[in-house]
Amino acid sequence: MVKRKSSRARRCPLCGLPMRRNGYTKAGRQRWRCDACSASGVAARPDATRLAEFRSWLSWALGRTDVQQAARAIGVATRQGFAKRTAWCWRIRPRLPKPPKTHCVEVDGTYLNGWCLLIAVDADDGAPLALQWCDTEKKAAWLALFRRIPRPDAVVCDGGRGCLAAIGQAWPGMRVQRCLVHVLRNTRADLTSRPRTEPGKTLYKLARRLVNVKRCGTPEQAGQWLADLNEWYAGNKEWLDERTVARDPDTGFRRTWFTHQRARDAYHRLNRLNAAGMLFTWLDPSLTAGGPVAWNTNMLEGGVNKPVKDAMRRHNGLSPEHARRICEWILYMKTRDPDPERIAKDRLRKGKPKREEEHDAIPLPGLDRRSVQQTDPQDPAVNAYESGFGIRHGWAGYSA
The missing domain is CATH 2.20.25 (N-terminal domain of TfIIb)
Structure with missing residues (x-):
């Protein structure tokens, strides 16, 4: 020895x-x-013992080892003993480093455990830039995320209304590329993967060409695609305008609707995206001169969202607070230079976190959190809690 x-x-x-x-x-x-x-x-050496506990807990949280292996690594035989020894690790919250100037950014939101996690990554290498917890993908939540990111040259997103509205307010004049994989999914939802009509089959083939870089990966090929789309519309305009008429035999009420409404929705979506300049932004020479622009959010979907979803399935049953903590550690470990032990050492030097920090409390601006549900001394008849002014849980999460 x-x-x-x-x-x-x-x-x-x-x-x-x-x-x-x-x-x-x-x-x-x-x-x-x-x-x-x-x-x-x-x-x-309590510091060395704590670091060993943290390493074992992080390995279990990230899915590298199961709970039995993680417990044996710190000399514990039971799951309960492991949970007790590593309970302090849940109070360590990682912070993503300050994001640098990025040429192209991919943004998307994923839902888990009743929360929505908004994520922004560098389209070049998939490194997470910022995150924001919220309840839904609303404009205010997206604005909170964009305030932490330097203005990029282009943004790739799935085209949600809240996201587009926040981009227009946070970065006026920003070039936006709609994720073409999402465009194909929306078209498939309208036409199905096996349309029954000939115009529907041709339109679906056009939509599939969007995600084929070999057939639609140059400005010339993009121009040909637009010409084919216009030719399809010119040849099927009367077909799209066909209407179905029905009359109620009892009341005589006459009702009419477009016979091929789903095909109309699929075509007008493609036409609208092209008119908005969000269909072939990734082929614009003025943008590609500064670097490549992504045409999908695959770097985010497969590199970040999938590991987060897998972790939530693997750790099914966690409390919302613990589930959020694991998601934050997954994102932090995917940054360019993660150093989890440094974060743990800083926390150990600072001592035990305060109660507010343990529960991720977010004080309301200009308002004492402890007095929200108290009765107004000037009007004792008004109960703040019963009147709907009590503490609520909403999108106002924290950023990292």
């Missing part, structure tokens, strides 16, 4: 005098002895 020697002199906890080395324990740890008072023992 290789004996490890310590270069630091130990002092006796009883008399304070220097201690000398006195052999090793069966586990190979250095034993110390005081000649003055004959006290003997090993030097305790």
Whole structure:
């Protein structure tokens, strides 16, 4: 057994005098002895013990090991013992580093455990730039996310109304590329993957060409695609305008609707995206001169959203607070230079977090959190809680 020697002199906890080395324990740890008072023992290293617990907990949280292996790594035999030893790890919340200037950004939201997680990643390497917790993908939540990101040259998104409205307010004039994979999915939802009519089959083939880089990956091919779309509309305009008329035999009420409404929706969506300049932004030479622009959100969907979803399935049954913590650690570990032990050491040096920080409390601006549900001294008849002014849970999560 290789004996490890310590270069630091130990002092006796009883008399304070220097201690000398006195052999090793069966586990190979250095034993110390005081000649003055004959006290003997090993030097305790609570910092090293805590770091070992944190490494084991993080390995379990990220899915690298199961709970039994993680427990054995810190000398615990049961799941309950592992949970007790690592309970303090849940209070360590990682912060994503300050995002740099990025040429192209991919943004998307994913729902889990009753919450929505908005994520922005670098389209070049998929490194997470910022995150925001909310209840739905609304404009206010997207604005909170965009305020933490330097203005990029282009944004790739799925075209949600809240996202587009926030982009227009946070970054006026921003070039937006609609994810073409989402466009194909929307078209498939309208036409199905096996349309029954010939015009529907031709339109679905046009939509599939959008995600074929070999057939629609240059400005010339994009121009040909638009010409084919216009030709399809010119040849099927009368077919799209066909209406079905029905009359109620009892009331005589006459009702009419477009016979091929889903095909109309699919065509007008493609035409509307092209008119808005969100269909072939990724082929614009003025943007590609500064670097490639993504035409889908696959870097985010497969690189971040999938591991987060897998972790939530693997750790099914966690409380919302613990589920959010694991998601944050997954995103942090996918940054360019993650250093989780540094975060753990900083937390250990600062001591135990305060109660508000443990529960991720978010004080309302200009309002004492403890007085929200108290009765107004000026009007005791008004109960703030029963009147609907109590503390609510909504999109106002925190950013990282």
